[in-house]
Amino acid sequence: MLILKNKVAVVGVGTTAYGSFPEIDDYGLAARAFRNAVEDCGVDKDKIDGLLCCRIPSYARMGEILGLDPRWTIHMPPHGRMSGMAIVEAMLALETGAADYVALLYANIGRSRRVNYGGEELAGIWDPWGFTSPGAAHAMMLRMHMERFGTTTRQLGEVSVAFRRHASLHPDAVMKKPITLDDHAAARPIVEPLRLLDYCLINDGAVCIILTTADRARDLRKPPVLISGVGARDAFSRSAISNFDADFWYSETREAGEAAYRMAGVGPSDVDALMCYDNFSPTVLFSLEGLGFCGRGEAGAFVEGGRLQLGGDLPTNTDGGHLSNSYMQGWALNVEAVRQLRGECGERQVAGCEVVQYVATTPCTRSVIYTRG
Amino acid sequence: MSAYRKPLPSDDPLLAPFWENAKAHRLSVQCCRACRDRHFPPGPVCPKCLSEDQEWETVSGRAALVSWVRFHRAYWDGFVGDVPYDVCLVALEEGPLLLSNFSGPMPEDPRAGLPLEVVFDDVTDAFTLPKFKVAP
Numbered sequence: 001m002l003i004l005k006n007k008v009a010v011v012g013v014g015t016t017a018y019g020s021f022p023e024i025d026d027y028g029l030a031a032r033a034f035r036n037a038v039e040d041c042g043v044d045k046d047k048i049d050g051l052l053c054c055r056i057p058s059y060a061r062m063g064e065i066l067g068l069d070p071r072w073t074i075h076m077p078p079h080g081r082m083s084g085m086a087i088v089e090a091m092l093a094l095e096t097g098a099a100d101y102v103a104l105l106y107a108n109i110g111r112s113r114r115v116n117y118g119g120e121e122l123a124g125i126w127d128p129w130g131f132t133s134p135g136a137a138h139a140m141m142l143r144m145h146m147e148r149f150g151t152t153t154r155q156l157g158e159v160s161v162a163f164r165r166h167a168s169l170h171p172d173a174v175m176k177k178p179i180t181l182d183d184h185a186a187a188r189p190i191v192e193p194l195r196l197l198d199y200c201l202i203n204d205g206a207v208c209i210i211l212t213t214a215d216r217a218r219d220l221r222k223p224p225v226l227i228s229g230v231g232a233r234d235a236f237s238r239s240a241i242s243n244f245d246a247d248f249w250y251s252e253t254r255e256a257g258e259a260a261y262r263m264a265g266v267g268p269s270d271v272d273a274l275m276c277y278d279n280f281s282p283t284v285l286f287s288l289e290g291l292g293f294c295g296r297g298e299a300g301a302f303v304e305g306g307r308l309q310l311g312g313d314l315p316t317n318t319d320g321g322h323l324s325n326s327y328m329q330g331w332a333l334n335v336e337a338v339r340q341l342r343g344e345c346g347e348r349q350v351a352g353c354e355v356v357q358y359v360a361t362t363p364c365t366r367s368v369i370y371t372r373g
Numbered sequence: 374m375s376a377y378r379k380p381l382p383s384d385d386p387l388l389a390p391f392w393e394n395a396k397a398h399r400l401s402v403q404c405c406r407a408c409r410d411r412h413f414p415p416g417p418v419c420p421k422c423l424s425e426d427q428e429w430e431t432v433s434g435r436a437a438l439v440s441w442v443r444f445h446r447a448y449w450d451g452f453v454g455d456v457p458y459d460v461c462l463v464a465l466e467e468g469p470l471l472l473s474n475f476s477g478p479m480p481e482d483p484r485a486g487l488p489l490e491v492v493f494d495d496v497t498d499a500f501t502l503p504k505f506k507v508a509p
Binding site for chain 1: 379380382383388413442443444448449452462470473474484485500504
């Protein structure tokens with residue numbers, strides 16, 4: 001992937017409001033995000049010849065609604081780990097000429113349609129013992145991290161507190177009321193050691209990201225944001241328990257991070273803001289260790305004292321993340337990376353922001369490093 | 374006797390031997406006849422050597438506690454009366470990881486590495502759940 005350094009640019013981003021919208025479906029939300037992204041970059045809609053749909057029921061219906069006849073179409077499942085994978089796929093398509101302008105579209109109507117995670121009707125292997133839900137898998141991992149490294153739930157609370165503070169500065173965020181470490185400790189337990197404030201939100205919304213080659217990007221409305229580095233590693237061979245890894249996807253995150261850093265020619269100390277997939281707060285600790293922002297087992301201490309907050313050493317999830325902004329499954333975090341590099345983030349803007357990293361530490365770990373064009 | 378309302382084992386045919394063995398109070402994992410790799414959950418081929426020549430091997434029942442969580446939410450109606458309830462993750466002496474329950478209350482001093490052994494809970498006439506207790 002090294003040859004793709006700075007070859008592909010994000011030129012347009014579009015989001016919707018976030019909340020509960022029973023009156024509109026996923027296609028309607030995605031169409032709004034698409035229109036906003038087209039307006040954001042000023043591209044002629046009919047030039048878009050690449051379409052990737054994620055969590056949208058039918059790519060064909062989506063294309064029909066938007067009046068698109070692409071040369072390149074991909075449909076991805078409604079899993080949280082897809083955004084980084086989608087961006088890598090789009091880069092390959094643009095570099096090979098399979099498409100010239102790619103729109104990545106994601107929509108989620110989980111709130112208004114009462115989507116539940118856990119207790120699915122399709123019987124799972126662990127159901128008879130009462131084990132279910134991605135949250136329980138992360139609770140299991142956090143307990144292991146606590147046992148192995150002495151991490152505390154108080155330290156974990158720093159993650160939720162930091163992201164909620166950022167959400168309080170973000171007009172679109174779903175949960176804006178600031179919280180304290182004591183609020184985190186007193187929140188309703190769901191699957192201990194995790195509590196309510198360790199869980200992502202579930203809300204409706206949609207995101208669109210438009211990419212093109214760096215050359216074509218110069219002709220569009222806003223300064224392009226370049227994709228300088230990407231890295232990837234999946235972990236399927238140890239995935240007997242869904243959303244769980246007994247080693248916190250450490251080696252996968254390390255490998256994906258190192259590949260992205262090498263390609264971009266930067267290291268963790270160059271990162272001005274981190275956009276970290278936060279389905280559950282422990283994922284942030286695992287990501288920080290895997291990427292090398294701190295040593296193995298040291299993430300609990302690392303996040304203390306507001307280090308992840310704006311003004312701290314490593315402003316992370318400046319939009320509030322999945323915990324407090326919006327459950328857009330990584331997609332909105334990539335949009336926030338772009339907006340930070342463009343300087344569009346108002347009260348939550350990171351000063352002098354030049355390098356932003358996205359990471360999703362999951363069974364499909366991806367990292368993307370964005371820089372100013 | 375009231376009907377059992379918790380989730381029953383899935384009807385995945387690959388898993389049937391595991392549940393049949395459990396009913397006979399044997400804990401078992403899939404084992405590859407070609408390379409002797411032991412794995413669980415089972416698959417149609419060995420994940421190491423891809424052989425289809427797989428058998429079920431009764432294991433010792435000895436395990437070490439890896440992790441544990443406490444459910445405060447009942448994701449199935451059948452668990453409403455149980456919350457909060459505990460689920461443990463154990464590493465079998467033979468290698469594979471297994472999610473299970475403690476056979477009684479949570480051990481007083483749970484910690485990673487705590488030695489456990491399997492016990493069999495005949496929860497209905499039709500199926501038996503392997504659970505774990507602290508090894509003597």
